[in-house]
Structures are given as C-alpha cells and as structure tokens.
Amino acid sequence: QVQLVESGGGVVRPGGSLTLACEASGFTFSANAMHWVRQPPGKGLEWVTFISDIGDRKYSADSVRGRFTISRDNSMNTLYMQMNSLRTEDTAVYYCARDRIDSWALDHWGHGTLVTVSS
Amino acid sequence: QSALTQPASVSGSPGQSVTISCTGTRSDIGIYNHVSWYQQHPGKAPKLLIFEVSHRPSGVSNRFSASKSGYTASLTISGLQTEDEADYYCKSFTTSKTWVFGGGTTLTVL
Numbered sequence: 001q002v003q004l005v006e007s008g009g010g011v012v013r014p015g016g017s018l019t020l021a022c023e024a025s026g027f028t029f030s031a032n033a034m035h036w037v038r039q040p041p042g043k044g045l046e047w048v049t050f051i052s053d054i055g056d057r058k059y060s061a062d063s064v065r066g067r068f069t070i071s072r073d074n075s076m077n078t079l080y081m082q083m084n085s086l087r088t089e090d091t092a093v094y095y096c097a098r099d100r101i102d103s104w105a106l107d108h109w110g111h112g113t114l115v116t117v118s119s
Numbered sequence: 120q121s122a123l124t125q126p127a128s129v130s131g132s133p134g135q136s137v138t139i140s141c142t143g144t145r146s147d148i149g150i151y152n153h154v155s156w157y158q159q160h161p162g163k164a165p166k167l168l169i170f171e172v173s174h175r176p177s178g179v180s181n182r183f184s185a186s187k188s189g190y191t192a193s194l195t196i197s198g199l200q201t202e203d204e205a206d207y208y209c210k211s212f213t214t215s216k217t218w219v220f221g222g223g224t225t226l227t228v229l
Binding site for chain 1: 153
C-alpha cells in the first residue's frame with residue numbers, strides 16, 4: 001500500500017533553516033509528481049510547492065518562493081524540502097502528498113510533520 | 120493567489136443532503152477542470168474525495184458527488200452520516216502554475 005512518511009520537523013528560530021524529508025513506499029515513486037502542503041495550527045490547508053516526476057519542473061507559492069526549495073531523489077524514493085529564512089508565519093504541519101497522474105489531485109498524503117518557528 | 124471562497128460552515132441532519140460551494144475566478148476554476156475536493160477529520164491527514172471536478176477515486180462513497188458551473192464548483196453529500204462531520208476543502212490549478220485551496224468548510228451533522 002502507498003505510504004508517505006515525513007520527517008525533519010521541529011522548532012527553529014526565525015531566520016533559521018530546516019530540511020523536511022518524505023520517504024515513499026508502495027508505489028513507483030519516479031512515476032508521480034509530488035507536492036508539499038501545509039496547515040497552520042487551527043487553520044486551513046495551503047499549497048506550498050510541486051515537483052514533477054523526474055524533477056524537471058518545480059512550482060511554488062508566492063509565500064515561499066525564493067525561500068523554500070523542493071527536490072527529490074528517485075533512487076532513494078525520497079522527497080525533500082529545504083526551508084530557509086523561516087518566519088513565524090511558516091509555523092504549520094507540513095504534509096507531503098502524491099499527485100494522481102493526469103489529474104493534478106492529491107491522492108495520498110503523509111501524516112504530516114510539525115514545524116514551529118519561534119524565538 | 121487568493122484562496123478559493125467556501126462557506127465557513129454548513130450543517131445538516133442525518134439522512135439529509137448538503138452542498139458546499141467553492142468560488143474561484145477566471146484564472147482557476149473558471150478555466151480548468153483540475154478541481155478536487157478533500158475531507159479532513161480532526162488530527163488526520165486530508166483524504167481525496169473528488170478529482171477532475173466530478174470523479175470519485177475507488178473506495179469513496181457514491182454519497183459524495185460534485186460539479187462545476189462557471190467559476191463555482193460544488194460538493195454535495197447525500198444521506199448524511201455522523202462520520203461525514205469533518206472539514207472539507209476544494210482545490211484548483213491556476214494559470215500561474217500554482218494550486219490554490221479553498222478556506223475550508225466545517226460540516227456539522229446535527
């Protein structure tokens with residue numbers, strides 16, 4: 001069965017950096033595009049960033065463009081997100097999600113990892 | 120990119136039907152059929168309910184149906200059950216090559 005397991009969350013000071021990872025299993029990782037989606041405590045979902053199946057296309061939300069970088073290692077079945085210049089408003093649960101082929105829908109989600117940006 | 124507009128809350132009694140609207144613009148819902156809907160129970164990850172405006176993934180109950188007209192997409196839940204009580208989000212691809220979620224709608228089953 002499809003599994004996505006995020007790791008790397010924690011507490012970081014404003015201006016700091018953090019790298020999240022999402023280990024995938026149960027499907028051919030290199031066949032699917034992937035996304036990161038976040039959810040601040042008590043608030044709604046916000047799409048963050050996208051990477052195509054082979055990593056040649058990347059798109060990001062205005063709120064994180066230039067600060068967050070998505071990448072993937074298909075040989076390791078792992079998705080990453082490097083987060084720099086973190087702000088208090090980046091505090092959220094971060095989910096990785098699989099893109100359903102040919103539909104731009106997110107058909108499998110991880111359990112999420114909490115990132116807290118606080119001084 | 121502004122969030123798609125959803126009502127903050129809707130409610131219904133068991134067995135009834137409810138509809139949740141999701142209004143966008145000419146840059147997202149108005150131009151693309153890449154509209155999807157998600158259900159999220161408290162403390163859980165979201166679950167895909169609908170993709171490409173009106174298609175259900177295997178395993179999703181046929182009590183969930185959806186459509187789109189103009190700039191507005193709609194999700195209808197028929198035969199309400201207590202386990203349907205959750206938050207619901209719409210999402211669309213945009214002309215900026217980004218995705219945008221709705222603000223979310225809390226469904227209460229009375």
